[in-house]
Amino acid sequence: MATETTPPTDTDNEASFAETALKLGGKSDDEARRTGAIDKADDQVESLFAPQYQTVNSPAHRAVWERGVPVELFASVDPETPADIRKVMDDSLAVVRRHRDAKTVLDDKGKITEEVMQELAAVGYWGLLVDKEHGGSGTPFASFAPFITEMAMLDPTIAGLASVHGCIGAVDPVRTFGTDEQKQRFLPDLGNGNRLSAFALTEPCAGSDLTALRTTAVLEGDEFVVNGEKLFITNVVPGRTIGLVCLVENKPAVLIVDLPKKENANFQLRKYGLWALKHTYNQGIIFNDFRVPKENLLTPTKGDGLTIAYHGLNLGRVSLCANAAGTMRIMLASMIPWANFRVTYSAAIAKRELVQRRMGEMAGLIVACDALTAWCAGLIDQGYRGEMECVIAKIFGSEAQKHAAIELFMKTHGGRSFLHGHLLGDNVHEYLAPCIYEGEGEMLAMAFFKSLVKDHGKTYFEPVGKVLAAHGIKKPNPFNPAHAWALKGVALPYLKWLVGRKLLPTAKSELPAMSGELRSYAEFACTNMQKMSVEISDTMMKFQLSLADRQCRMAELSQRCQDLITMLCTSLYGSRHPDEIVRQAAEVMCEQFQQKYTGRRHSNRYYKKVTQLGGAIADGAFKSIAGLDPDEILMPYEQASTAEQADSPEHVGGRAN
Structure with missing residues (x-):
């Protein structure tokens, strides 16, 4: 991360853009204050980055508001690991x-075994994003993100845990915001796997509205006394380390907490049934004078x-997109x-256009996820904040996986999809849940728009x-002389600006x-x-202070x-790729x-292109899934001869799958 350390200024206490706009629009002081707090936090993250890497200079922002798209900033390169x-x-x-081959990944509760977690620790898995000086590998994110795709092709849950621990768990907060002493104290154990981690942010009353936090930490002598409850915390069990978001003196703060090895009167886990994340622990935490x-x-x-x-x-958002790319390959x-x-x-459904189209479109989704993963990870390594770009990756990756699971995968397998032991039936909640991980998609879309x-x-x-507010004008009229003068x-x-945008030709x-x-x-x-800049600006003018x-x-x-941004990234990624199948999949996705x-x-x-692509994939042409072991065909049956099929009732009125 390219950062600048700057002292606090008077602007730190000024109302944010969102708070100002909401107050001018007549919203209550409480709503304006709460929304403004989120906007202010965003401004403060922004200030951690050098100006050339902040949002206004990011590829997505420049592509809309500048004359001419900085195409070179949308191209990705293969990392040198x-x-x-x-x-x-x-x-x-x-x-x-x-x-996996020995069928020993899961314990009798269906969770990743402690043996697997420790063996991964021994080879350095949990320390990939920990700096070398603290015992980790210091992996560039451009290498880490596509590796998540590789791991997801074997086990998406284990791939996801690398992100939970290294991206949104305690590793990134300590690496980025910890003192030298805190880094030395926490990072070695986080890197060698002695202490796996989670991030405790969500509460029963605080999800997308993080101003509703209620967990408090009150300083008493040399210790904070914590009271409150957290909910939906992934990777939390006794003995792990969490980044705990709580209120200190009524302001949000983060404490790095080493949880006790056993529950006690001050620390308890709230257990509940959860359809998603079934192979890891997702639990609530209750603190009572902890x-x-x-x-x-x-x-x-x-x-x-x-x-x-x-x-x-x-x-974490980029890692989610990378995980989706691996999961869809499965x-x-x-x-x-x-x-x-x-x-x-009398013909395999692999020869049928509908099934070929599904396989071709699935390949397009995979290639687009690969493109976004490579692009966003590269931007982060270059020093960009990447907030808008990473939101795109998260939304697309999660929605692509949902669409692939239901519209392409399930419909091809038909009724067998819901048999116990089938990939879809056993994992459907895992395929859908990422739509709300790291921020629900449409809420993030509005955050993208705000940025x-x-x-x-x-x-x-x-x-x-x-x-307008100073003059008491609620509905400005340009033909009213008083309004025009004001x-x-x-x-x-x-x-x-508007005349220049509308009259000048689109920059090449x-x-x-x-x-x-x-x-x-x-x-x-x-x-x-x-062209989007004028459309967006016209919308802002139309709704003005009611835009929120x-x-x-x-x-x-x-x-x-x-x-449009995903389309550009995918076209550039496909164009530079040596594999013709990848290029064709990129064309399908862009279309x-x-x-x-x-x-x-x-x-x-288009239908000819996508079905030909699907036919080639059915014949084994998609190299990036070569070597994957598909799940067994459930309820197989002996194939009838051609003559038997021609005489059977199914030949007249059978189902397509």
Whole structure:
């Protein structure tokens, strides 16, 4: 992370953009204050980064608001992983593969066994993101993220735990915000796996609204006394370490807490049934006068506990997308043998267009997730904050996995999907739940939109809003002389910007050498991203101070931007990839984005392309799933001869799958 250490300034106490806008729009002081607190935390995270890496200079923001898309910032490169780090990765994969083959990954409760966790610790798995000086591997995130995809192809839960521990658990908060003493005290055990970690943020009354936190820590002598309850905390069992978000002197703070090895009167776990995350521990925590040494308090140079909480979420969001890429590969590998086995009307369903389309579209989703993972991880290593970009990866990865599971995987396997022991039936909740991990998708889409419009709003709309409020004007009318006179000074900069955007031609973006189709998709994405600035600004003008209540419109505009950005990343990634199947999958995905954006029907040419791709995948052409062991076909049956099939009743009225 490229950071600047700056002393507190008077602006730290100023109302944020969101708080100002809500107050001007007539919202209650409490709603404005609470929303403003979240916005202020975002500003404080922003201030940790050098100016050139902050949101206004991020690829996503520049692509919409600048003239010309900085295409070079959307291209990814394959990481060069050092040999010692690659050995840790390979050894970790070998541990999981060996236990998977021996069917010893899970214990009798269906949880990852302690033996597996410790063997992974022994080979360095839990220390991948811990700095070398504290006993870890110091893995670049551009190497870590695609490795999560590799691990997910073996076991998505174990892949997810690497993110829980290293990205959103205690590792990132201590690495980024801890003192030298705190790093030396906590990181070695976090790196060698002696202390696995979690992040305790959510409460029964505080999910997306983190201003509703109630857990408190009161300083008494040399210790904080903690009281409160946390909920939905993944990877928490006695003896682990957590980053605990709580209120200290009524302000959010983070304590690093080593939990006792056994529950007691001061520390208890709240157990409940949970359909998702069934192979790991997700529990609540109840603190009753629980004591934590005061030196365990993390103190960021700027901001508070929410600043710390938001920082690690970006890493976790990219890891979620990487995990989805691996999980969907498992699904695709499972579809192929069934599609080749299942015969209807004398032909395997692998030869049927609907099934071929599903496999082709699944490959497109996988390649797009790979593209976003590589792009976002590279930006983080370069020093960018990457908040908007990581939100895109999280939303797309989770929604792609949900769509793949239900629309492509389940429908191909038919009724067998719901048999005990089937990949879909046993894991459907795991496939759906990521839509709400690391922030629910539509809520994150609005956060993306807020980040996208914030600078534009502060520059052009906030001055107008303040003048309107000062003059008591609730509905400005440009034809009212009094209104026009009041606004003459603050409206002119916006009018100049708007006229320039509408009258000047769309700036041409410089694309690298690309194949014809992928180049056309990249051009489409760049052209329409440039047009989005006026559409977004017109929406801001239309709704003005009531924009905060137009959640549906904000989410829709946000998704359009996200789709264009994903389309550009996918086209660039596919174009540079040496595998023709990957390039074709990228074309399929980009065509879907274009069709969604324009509202046009798919062409016959698209259906020919996607079904040919699916047919090639059914024949084993998708190299990135080679070597995956698909789950067994449940309730197999002896194939009938061609003559028997022709005479059977199913030949007349049988089902397609």
